[in-house]
Amino acid sequence: MSLRILVGCKRVIDYAVKIRVKPDKSGVITEGVKHSMNPFDEIAIEEAVRMKEKKIAKEIVAFSCGPTQCQETLRTALAMGADRGIHVEVSGPEYETLQPLHISKMLAKLAKDEQIDLIIVGKQAIDDDCNQTAQMTAALLDWPQATSASKIEAKDGSLQVVREIDGGLETIKVKLPSVVSADLRLNEPRYATLPNIMKAKKKPIKKLAPKDLGVDVSPRIQVVTVEEPPVRQAGAKVENVDAVVEKLKALGHA
Amino acid sequence: MHCWFFTSQVFKSLPGKALVGNSRNFHCIKPLLQSTRHRPLVETITTLRQNLIKSLGRDSVSDTEAIRKQHSRDEGVERHNHLADLVVWPKSTEECSIIASLCSEKKVPMIPFGTGTGLESGVCAAYGGVSVDMSKMDQIVNFNPEDFDVTVQPGVTRKGLNHFLKDHGLWFPVDPGADASLCGMTATSASGTNAVRYGTMRENVLNVEVVLADGRVLHTAGENRRSKKSSAGLNLTNLFVGSEGSLGFITKATLKIYGIPEMMLSAVCAFTTIKAAVDTCVQILQSNIPIARIELMDDVAMDMCNNHNKLDYKVAPTLFLEFHGSEDSVKSQAKFAGEIADYNGGSEFRWAYESEERNRLWKARHDIYWTTLQSNPGCRAIITDVCVPITRLPDLITQTKADIQESGIIGPCLGHVGDGNFHTFLVFNPNKPEEFKKAETLAARMTKRALDLNGTCTGEHGIGIGKMNYLEKEMGPVGIEMMKSIKKTLDPHWLMNPGKIFLSEY
Numbered sequence: 204m205s206l207r208i209l210v211g212c213k214r215v216i217d218y219a220v221k222i223r224v225k226p227d228k229s230g231v232i233t234e235g236v237k238h239s240m241n242p243f244d245e246i247a248i249e250e251a252v253r254m255k256e257k258k259i260a261k262e263i264v265a266f267s268c269g270p271t272q273c274q275e276t277l278r279t280a281l282a283m284g285a286d287r288g289i290h291v292e293v294s295g296p297e298y299e300t301l302q303p304l305h306i307s308k309m310l311a312k313l314a315k316d317e318q319i320d321l322i323i324v325g326k327q328a329i330d331d332d333c334n335q336t337a338q339m340t341a342a343l344l345d346w347p348q349a350t351s352a353s354k355i356e357a358k359d360g361s362l363q364v365v366r367e368i369d370g371g372l373e374t375i376k377v378k379l380p381s382v383v384s385a386d387l388r389l390n391e392p393r394y395a396t397l398p399n400i401m402k403a404k405k406k407p408i409k410k411l412a413p414k415d416l417g418v419d420v421s422p423r424i425q426v427v428t429v430e431e432p433p434v435r436q437a438g439a440k441v442e443n444v445d446a447v448v449e450k451l452k453a454l455g456h457a
Numbered sequence: 458m459h460c461w462f463f464t465s466q467v468f469k470s471l472p473g474k475a476l477v478g479n480s481r482n483f484h485c486i487k488p489l490l491q492s493t494r495h496r497p498l499v500e501t502i503t504t505l506r507q508n509l510i511k512s513l514g515r516d517s518v519s520d521t522e523a524i525r526k527q528h529s530r531d532e533g534v535e536r537h538n539h540l541a542d543l544v545v546w547p548k549s550t551e552e553c554s555i556i557a558s559l560c561s562e563k564k565v566p567m568i569p570f571g572t573g574t575g576l577e578s579g580v581c582a583a584y585g586g587v588s589v590d591m592s593k594m595d596q597i598v599n600f601n602p603e604d605f606d607v608t609v610q611p612g613v614t615r616k617g618l619n620h621f622l623k624d625h626g627l628w629f630p631v632d633p634g635a636d637a638s639l640c641g642m643t644a645t646s647a648s649g650t651n652a653v654r655y656g657t658m659r660e661n662v663l664n665v666e667v668v669l670a671d672g673r674v675l676h677t678a679g680e681n682r683r684s685k686k687s688s689a690g691l692n693l694t695n696l697f698v699g700s701e702g703s704l705g706f707i708t709k710a711t712l713k714i715y716g717i718p719e720m721m722l723s724a725v726c727a728f729t730t731i732k733a734a735v736d737t738c739v740q741i742l743q744s745n746i747p748i749a750r751i752e753l754m755d756d757v758a759m760d761m762c763n764n765h766n767k768l769d770y771k772v773a774p775t776l777f778l779e780f781h782g783s784e785d786s787v788k789s790q791a792k793f794a795g796e797i798a799d800y801n802g803g804s805e806f807r808w809a810y811e812s813e814e815r816n817r818l819w820k821a822r823h824d825i826y827w828t829t830l831q832s833n834p835g836c837r838a839i840i841t842d843v844c845v846p847i848t849r850l851p852d853l854i855t856q857t858k859a860d861i862q863e864s865g866i867i868g869p870c871l872g873h874v875g876d877g878n879f880h881t882f883l884v885f886n887p888n889k890p891e892e893f894k895k896a897e898t899l900a901a902r903m904t905k906r907a908l909d910l911n912g913t914c915t916g917e918h919g920i921g922i923g924k925m926n927y928l929e930k931e932m933g934p935v936g937i938e939m940m941k942s943i944k945k946t947l948d949p950h951w952l953m954n955p956g957k958i959f960l961s962e963y
Contacts, residue, residue, distance in 0.1 A: 219620055239624055279624055391812035397626040397716040 243325025252284035571641025577921025583956025646699030653875030844916030
C-alpha cells in the first residue's frame with residue numbers, strides 16, 4: 204500500500220487558556236491569546252505519520268484554513284512528519300463565520316485535485332465541538348467514512364477501524380478511498396523536536412484562496428451574541444427545614 | 458534554653474482560633490520544637506486581616522476554616538493539626554511585598570504555599586500565621602526559546618510549562634512525581650527521574666526573584682539577568698534553591714530549558730536480586746552511558762504496581778530505563794546497557810518507543826506512592842529519601858530491605874538509583890501507634906546508615922518537619938550555625954515558615 208493522506212489541522216485557542224468574552228459580546232477574545240493545533244488533529248497527524256513509518260503511506264499533506272497564523276499550525280504538522288502543507292487563507296469576518304460545511308467542500312475538492320487516498324481529521328474541534336467535517340466530507344465525495352476511530356489497521360486495500368461508540372467499540376471495514384476521524388485514544392501524538400522543527404522550515408506550504416477551490420465562504424450564519432455563563436452566586440445558610448421551604452417558595456421553585 | 462513540650466493539651470489552652478476536634482491521628486514530632494514562639498493573638502490576626510483586605514481586596518483574603526485546612530497540609534504524613542490563621546492570594550510581586558511588610562509589622566509568621574504537593578509538611582502552619590497561596594501569580598513572564606530559558610511565576614506548574622513549551626520543541630526535564638509549582642520545586646530543590654542526565658533544580662535555576670520577609674524584592678542574579686553562567690559575586694541563586702520558604706517568597710524563577718530529545722526509548726528489565734539490579738545501575742553509569750532515566754522498583758513495589766495498574770510485570774526487583782538521543786545513539790546505548798543487564802542476570806526485557814507505551818510505563822512509576830496508599834486502604838506512609846554515593850547503594854538498599862522485612866512493615870523500596878537516591882514508603886495504620894513507631898525506627902536506622910555512608914538524609918524532598926532530627930548530624934555544628942546565621946540575616950524575627958528545617962532558633 205502507498206497511500207497519499209490528507210490531514211485537516213485546525214488552529215484553535217489552546218486548551219489550557221482561560222477563555223474570555225469580548226466586552227461587546229460579539230465573540231471571544233482571540234487577540235494575544237495562545238493558539239495551537241486542535242488536539243484531535245494532532246492525533247490525526249500522528250496516525251498518518253505512523254502509517255508512513257510503517258510504509259503504508261507514501262505522502263502526508265497537511266491542510267489548514269484560516270488567517271496567516273495557520274502557517275504556524277502547518278509548521279507543527281510538518282515538524283511532526285507531514286511532507287507538505289496547504290493553507291487556504293480566510294480572515295476577518297468571513298473567518299468568524301466559517302462553518303464545517305465550507306471546510307468539507309475544500310477538503311473534497313483537494314482530495315480530487317491532489318489524488319488523495321485517505322482523509323484523516325480530528326473528530327471535532329475543541330472550539331466549536333461540531334463533529335461534522337468528516338461526515339460531510341465523506342458525503343460530498345461519496346466516500347465511506349469511519350468516525351471516532353480508536354484503532355486503524357490497513358488490510359488488503361481497505362481499512363479495519365475500531366470506533367468508539369456509545370455502546371462500546373464497533374469494528375468496521377472501509378474500502379479506500381475513505382474519510383476517517385480520529386478519537387482521543389487512537390494514539391498519543393509525538394512532540395515536535397528541534398531538529399524536525401528546523402527541517403520543517405524547508406518543507407513547502409502552498410497558499411490558496413477559497414475561490415481557487417470553488418468554495419464560497421460568505422457567511423451562512425450571523426453571530427447574535429456571545430455571553431459568559433452566569434457568575435456563581437454565594438449560597439445562604441438557613442436554620443431549619445421550614446426556612447428552606449420558605450426560601451424555595453419565595454424563589455418560585457416550590 | 459527553653460524547652461516546650463508541645464502536646465495537643467498545651468495548644469488547646471493558648472489563645473488563638475480553636476483547633477478543630479478531629480478524629481485523625483497526628484504523628485507529632487514530640488519534644489523537638491524548641492522555641493519560645495506562641496501562635497499569634499486573635500486581636501493581632503483580626504487587625505492584620507483588616508489591613509490585608511484594605512490592601513489586596515476582600516477576594517484575596519480568607520479566614521474560612523475549610524480553606525485554612527486545605528492550606529495547612531501537604532501530601533505527606535500529617536504531622537499536626539495546626540491551621541494557618543489566614544490565607545491570602547497575592548496577584549503580583551508588589552502584593553506579595555505588601556503582605557510581607559504587613560505581616561512583619563505584626564510579627565505574624567508567613568508560609569509560602571505553591572501546590573501543596575510537598576511530602577515533608579513544609580507548608581504546615583506549625584505556629585499559625587498567614588498561608589500565602591501563590592497560585593494566582595500564574596504567568597510565564599519571559600520566554601526565550603533560542604536562548605533556552607524561560608521565567609515563570611509560582612502558579613505555573615511543571616506540566617503546565619511543558620505543555621506551553623512543546624510546540625517549540627522544548628521541555629523542562631525536572632520531574633518530581635506531582636504536577637508541582639516550579640517555584641515550589643525551586644524551594645525544595647526538587648529532582649525527579651531525569652536528574653541522572655539533566656540535573657536537579659540546583660543545576661537548572663538561573664535566577665530567582667524573591668520577596669524577603671521585610672518586603673524588599675531581591676533578584677538573586679540581578680534583575681532580568683539570564684546568562685547561562687556567571688562569576689559575579691556570591692551565588693545567591695543557589696542559596697534560595699532548597700530554602701523551603703525559610704528565606705523569602707519565590708515570586709519568579711528563571712529556568713534552563715532543553716530541546717526535546719529526538720528519540721526516547723524506554724526499557725524494563727527484571728533481576729533476581731536487588732543487588733543485581735543496583736550493580737547493573739552502577740556499571741551502566743561507570744560505562745559512561747548517558748542514560749536519561751534509571752529507576753528501581755523492588756518486588757513489593759512491582760506487585761502493588763501490577764495489581765493497581767492491571768499490568769503483568771514480573772514480581773521481582775526491576776530496573777526502568779530510558780535513553781534519549783538520536784536514533785543511532787539511543788539504539789547503541791540501549792544495546793550496551795542490555796549487555797550489562799544480561800551480565801548481571803537480567804531478564805524479561807521490554808522495550809517501548811511509542812509515546813503511549815512509554816507514558817504508561819512511567820506513569821506506573823510516578824504513581825507508586827498513590828498506588829502504595831491505595832493498596833493499603835486507610836493507611837499512611839513515612840517516606841524516606843536517603844541519598845548516598847552510588848557505589849554505596851547496593852549495601853544500603855540490601856541492608857534496608859532486610860531490616861524492613863524483619864520488622865513486618867510493608868515498605869516498597871524504589872527510586873532514582875542513578876543518583877544514589879532511593880525512597881521507601883513505610884506503611885502504617887494511623888490507628889496503630891506501634892506501627893508508626895516501628896516505621897519511624899526503620900526510617901531513623903536507614904538514615905543513620907546513609908549518613909554513615911557519606912550520604913544525605915534527603916536527596917530531594919527537603920527537611921520540612923519530617924527530617925529535622927537528622928540535619929544536625931548531617932551538617933555538623935558549624936554548618937548549622939552558618940545556616941542559622943544566614944537565616945537570621947534575611948529573616949531576623951524568624952517569621953518565614955517557622956518550625957521547619959531547624960530544631961531550634963538558637
